[in-house]
């Protein structure tokens with residue numbers, strides 16, 4: 001019998017990882033261990049640090065099959081998630097029990113949904129996205145791969161947010177808005193139309209350019 005198959009490895013040992021550990025605990029799942037090349041801590045919130053990312057392959061050979069990438073930086077979260085998938089890992093979701101998720105919403109793999117977040121009717125959240133504390137994703141929205149919807153941000157119906165976007169704390173998107181890949185929407189901004197890829201947009205209404 002593979003005793004490690006159901007245990008979840010956490011990749012990343014920073015601030016976001018601490019929150020993820022507590023989300024897994026709230027789900028009744030105690031994480032197995034953490035991979036992070038940059039920490040000298042022996043444990044994080046009582047979860048052992050096994051070592052760096054180079055251990056992924058060895059841990060798979062030992063029998064570990066489930067992992068969650070707990071890293072806030074979008075491109076790195078995506079890269080490590082892809083690496084884990086290529087090794088054969090299943091990317092598991094971390095969904096706090098207080099989150100409200102419509103039965104008609106579609107969720108990708110390896111996503112995290114924090115306390116009191118709402119993912120409404122027919123919304124789609126792609127793989128490796130973060131839906132942070134108290135965020136509201138209204139009906140029919142689309143959230144791209146490895147995008148981060150920050151705490152208390154709100155998007156009206158039919159908003160499209162492409163891959164690896166940071167939609168900042170408390171930001172708002174008017175219904176039908178569109179935000180291009182890798183854009184950053186500043187904290188508190190209000191998007192009322194289209195923001196092109198790779199831009200940083202701030203203010204009310206949100207305008208791209210130097211903040």
Ligand SMILES: CC(C)(COP(=O)(O)OP(=O)(O)OC[C@H]1O[C@@H](n2cnc3c(N)ncnc32)[C@H](O)[C@@H]1OP(=O)(O)O)[C@@H](O)C(=O)NCCC(=O)NCCS
Pocket residue numbers: 132150151167168169184185186187188189200201202203210211
């Ligand atoms: C927009 C943002 C990316 C800019 O970061 P930055 O390049 O480091 O900008 P700075 O803090 O150096 O500020 C530069 C200028 O922009 C202004 N500014 C910064 N963020 C702003 C915002 N959200 N709205 C309006 N103006 C902003 C600053 O006041 C400053 O103005 P000044 O030049 O007139 O003094 C950042 O401030 C932001 O809002 N990030 C979102 C973070 C977030 O929500 N993370 C989620 C974590 S869970």
